Amino acid sequence: MIHTEHISKIFGDKQVLHDVSTVFEKGKTNLIIGESGSGKTVLMKCLVGLYEPDEGSVFFDNRNFTQMPLSSRKEVRKELGMLFQGSALFDSMSVIENVMFPLKMLTNMTYGQRVKRAVECLSRVNLRGVNKRLPAEISGGMKKRVAIARAIAVNPKYLFCDEPNSGLDPRTAILIDQLIAEITHEYNMTTIVNTHDMNSVLGIGDKVSFIHQGALWWEGDRHSILATDNAEVRRFIYANEILQHFQPTDNPTGDAESS
Amino acid sequence: MKFPGHLGEYLLLMGKVLQRTPKRKIFWNQVLDEFVELGVRSVWIVFIISVFMGAVVAIQIAFNVDSPLLPRYTVGYITAQSIILEFSPTIMALILAGKVGSRIASEIGTMRVTEQIDALEIMGINSASYLILPKVIAAMLANPLLIILSMFVGIFGGWAAIFLTGVYSAHDYVFGIQSWFESMQVIYALTKTVVFAFIITSISGYYGYYVSGGALEVGSASTKAVVNSCVMIIVFNLILTQLFWA
Ligand SMILES: Nc1ncnc2c1ncn2[C@@H]1O[C@H](COP(=O)(O)OP(=O)(O)O)[C@@H](O)[C@H]1O
Ligand SMILES: [Mg+2]
Numbered sequence: 001m002i003h004t005e006h007i008s009k010i011f012g013d014k015q016v017l018h019d020v021s022t023v024f025e026k027g028k029t030n031l032i033i034g035e036s037g038s039g040k041t042v043l044m045k046c047l048v049g050l051y052e053p054d055e056g057s058v059f060f061d062n063r064n065f066t067q068m069p070l071s072s073r074k075e076v077r078k079e080l081g082m083l084f085q086g087s088a089l090f091d092s093m094s095v096i097e098n099v100m101f102p103l104k105m106l107t108n109m110t111y112g113q114r115v116k117r118a119v120e121c122l123s124r125v126n127l128r129g130v131n132k133r134l135p136a137e138i139s140g141g142m143k144k145r146v147a148i149a150r151a152i153a154v155n156p157k158y159l160f161c162d163e164p165n166s167g168l169d170p171r172t173a174i175l176i177d178q179l180i181a182e183i184t185h186e187y188n189m190t191t192i193v194n195t196h197d198m199n200s201v202l203g204i205g206d207k208v209s210f211i212h213q214g215a216l217w218w219e220g221d222r223h224s225i226l227a228t229d230n231a232e233v234r235r236f237i238y239a240n241e242i243l244q245h246f247q248p249t250d251n252p253t254g255d256a257e258s259s
Numbered sequence: 260m261k262f263p264g265h266l267g268e269y270l271l272l273m274g275k276v277l278q279r280t281p282k283r284k285i286f287w288n289q290v291l292d293e294f295v296e297l298g299v300r301s302v303w304i305v306f307i308i309s310v311f312m313g314a315v316v317a318i319q320i321a322f323n324v325d326s327p328l329l330p331r332y333t334v335g336y337i338t339a340q341s342i343i344l345e346f347s348p349t350i351m352a353l354i355l356a357g358k359v360g361s362r363i364a365s366e367i368g369t370m371r372v373t374e375q376i377d378a379l380e381i382m383g384i385n386s387a388s389y390l391i392l393p394k395v396i397a398a399m400l401a402n403p404l405l406i407i408l409s410m411f412v413g414i415f416g417g418w419a420a421i422f423l424t425g426v427y428s429a430h431d432y433v434f435g436i437q438s439w440f441e442s443m444q445v446i447y448a449l450t451k452t453v454v455f456a457f458i459i460t461s462i463s464g465y466y467g468y469y470v471s472g473g474a475l476e477v478g479s480a481s482t483k484a485v486v487n488s489c490v491m492i493i494v495f496n497l498i499l500t501q502l503f504w505a
Contacts, residue, residue, distance in 0.1 A: 077383030
């Protein structure tokens with residue numbers, strides 16, 4: 001479980017995050033949704049310590065990550081994996097070397113053990129026969145799979161995914177979403193996924209946090225979101241034309257409040 | 260250039276670079292890779308430029324300095340001095356700043372904008388040290404060898420030019436080269452080389468590491484890396500010359 005208390009982040013004179021306090025639950029896919037530019041990436045980077053929040057703290061299983069000395073942070077870092085928006089594979093390394101890399105840097109496994117573990121992870125993400133290829137030589141969907149394999153190689157307790165299906169065709173996007181959800185439940189990880197894709201929300205949203213202009217606006221899950229009467233959330237959901245057909249005609253009584 | 264801000268940020272980065280984290284074996288393998296990339300792959304350009312510059316220097320000196328009043332070792336001696344003291348260590352450093360500096364800045368800058376550096380940090384790896392230190396060490400080891408090569412090849416280029424054009428006695432040229440040899444001069448030249456290697460790799464690493472934006476910014480970081488490395492090489496050339504010979 002990860003929770004945040006009153007996180008704010010300011011770049012120059014622009015406040016990007018406003019007092020975000022929330023909980024991301026263990027064994028669930030916790031989605032952070034919102035329009036482009038609403039602050040999802042900044043929030044995620046604050047969670048993992050790539051950005052320092054200007055106010056507030058992040059807790060990993062009640063350990064205050066924000067206040068920790070660098071040496072203890074390193075230990076927490078070993079328990080987390082992250083999937084970046086552009087995959088962020090090391091482009092000078094082959095697919096299998098990418099997956100073996102964290103094992104080489106962070107564990108004392110022998111070369112043989114590392115290969116074995118990397119092959120395991122690659123087959124877990126259903127990727128076979130491309131081990132020797134370079135990232136530039138595989139498709140976008142494959143890159144995401146390699147990035148997932150690399151993120152889970154060290155058996156993380158926490159998995160962070162920034163827009164895992166951006167730039168993918170709808171079918172591949174759904175497969176990647178499902179893979180993330182399966183892995184989360186299988187390994188009982190605390191998974192946080194940034195997305196602006198309603199397909200993901202309805203498909204894998206065990207918990208959904210809606211961010212609007214850097215503030216936490218609404219929380220719920222994939223069932224309650226369709227029924228909410230929060231205006232901003234509704235504008236976000238029903239931007240998609242197909243979903244407009246499912247828009248409730250009478251105003252339902254909301255199950256969550258704006259914060 | 261907002262100089263004080265850059266300097267502070269640069270020094271902070273160097274502090275981070277020097278806290279080496281990866282395992283010893285991984286580190287030295289990286290140094291070896293970079294030695295090949297930055298050193299071995301520069302042999303050809305160093306060779307070509309040194310031959311031709313050596314030739315031009317020798318011909319210029321033969322034409323302009325030779326006089327019956329001067330001793331016969333003059334042309335060979337001055338050519339060798341110019342090459343050993345300034346041409347090989349300083350001019351070659353400027354050329355390597357162009358070749359190696361732009362490569363380092365664009366490689367690290369690309370890793371920054373494609374979030375590969377974030378990926379390293381997430382794993383708990385000190386990305387600054389992991390990416391920059393092996394390049395610094397490799398260049399500090401490789402460049403002296405490149406510069407020694409440049410000295411030999413440059414002096415040879417001078418001989419070849421004189422021999423082939425017949426503007427001067429090749430025999431006297433060789434006599435001039437052999438007439439004096441001060442090891443202090445070579446030590447001075449190699450000291451400069453090591454300092455310049457540090458300047459090129461660390462400044463280029465700095466500009467690459469702090470890129471933000473996309474491909475365009477990587478390109479302009481690469482330009483800034485080369486320009487600022489060159490300026491610092493010229494400045495430190497003066498400082499080191501003062502320190503050594505004053
Ligand atoms: N490093 C930065 N410096 C300044 N502003 C930033 C930085 N990163 C993000 N921002 C700003 O913060 C806002 C939120 O960005 P981001 O979190 O990337 O949005 P998204 O929800 O699309 O992921 C944007 O307005 C963006 O311009
Ligand atoms: Mg984003």
